[in-house]
Amino acid sequence: MNININKHITTIAAIISLFVFTSCEKEIDVDLKSAEPKLVIEGLVTADSLAKVKLTMSKNFISDNTFDPVLGALVSVSDNTGNSEILQMSDDGMYRSKNLKGVPGRTYNLKVTVEGQEYTASSAMSPHTVKIDSITMYPIPLFKYAFPMIHFQDPKGSKNYYRELLYINGKRKKLDEDATDTDDREGFYMSRIVPAYKENGSTEDPIKKGDTITIEHQLLDKGAYTFFETLGRISSSLTNPTSNIKGGALGYFSAYTYDRQTIIADWTE
Template identity: 25%
Template sequence: MKPFYIACIGVLLIFASCTDVIEVDVPEGPERLVVEASLDWEKGTSGNNQTIVLSTSTPFFAEQKIVPVLGASVKVTNTDTAAEFIFTSQNNGEYTTSSFVPIVGDTYQLEVLYNGETYTATETLYPLVDTIEVSQSKDGGEDDEALEVNVTFQDPEGLGDYYFLRFKSQNDLLSELYYIKDEFIDGNEATFYYEKLEGEDSVDEFKPGDVVDVALMGISKQYHDYLRLLVDQYENAGTPFSPTPVPLVGNCVNLDDPNNLAYGYFRVTEIIQTEYTFE
């Protein structure tokens, strides 16, 4: 038996020596500024406290996924009143203010000075419905045995409104996003639901005691169109190496070098936020 034992070891060594290391060459784009500027005015608050986050894009396999931008100059101007709001660096990529004044119908312009270049973006603060109703049911989704959370609101007639509805289960990392145009709900009461179905992705259905964060925002048409592209690309994503179907560019423009565009978006919204616990 000893010769057979030695022969087996030899075969294993031969196969082990045939192992090759395959290195995947992942194309890397240029480093770009990433702008997270969501000025959300929650109903019932002054909206004075706001935060803008700046970072730079990183390669896919980089160890540090988020690289904060330090030393930038950030301000927002109300172009209707000429009021300026300076955002102060917190030395971690966050720039904050406690003096922002949100006014429905007014237009705001973001200005970021970074690496000798000026980035700007403009958004208008649109109104939002006064109230929303949040409830649960089992009859609105695909599975009449599965719990779902419902958001109902009354759309004003004839205004051409756009909405952004976000559900975030506190058991999950990612949110469920809805971009809504009032084309088919104009002037009517509208209900939207969020249901989780058990399946191949190890998704657990909602059960009593689960908590969902709900947010409804009134948004501009341009932000609605940006969200549509964002959600469509997310839902149709392939492997990490799949090419992006359409370059997703926000509303931040580089005045000094248009080719050196920024990622991210500057939005100004009125928002209703609440938390729902399933019974």
């Protein structure tokens, strides 16, 4: 499943298309002003799943929103226990591993070589999965519908970084990028509203009673969190999202654990 999110902003970069690999796939299209094309790297390793990496070139503001894969790249992913694999390109343009899967607690390293230029990134997968305790629906006076709210226990001992994905009736909800850290709430029992706003030009409430609501609760490392946190506020900062990739490419590399929970939407008016 591919869900597009469009953010139109003025920066020094070009259009980039970024997507998050979960058990489904989601695309984030970021429309930026004209600039020289740059390599966009989008890669991740999730617990018990094969590594995936997508390579595209950024495009100009006036170009169509199609993104051709970069062919002929050398892409490899390794971990801190000595496992390593060269990823093969599949029919959909994705570079995928055949054997290397995410294991909680390991650190993963990405190396991409395109036309002699090398790009590298590293991401540490937490040894823990932070489980969702429950999901409730939270009415907000200004809206005619309720927002999902997740409840979970933040582990003690370290600052943690979270991101939520929202699915409504199996479809990834648009325009709802949300990442946060525990800051001074480390070890607290936490409740977080997951934003669900109307899509541009739509008069239809995004959530109705009886809808199937699924939330994916991700535990990120700091580098991936910084990318998604800055992605969420680029319209005000007028800069590109902060990438954790070295070598001058746009994008991100993320290894994370996650939990999912599903409810049927209902609330008291």
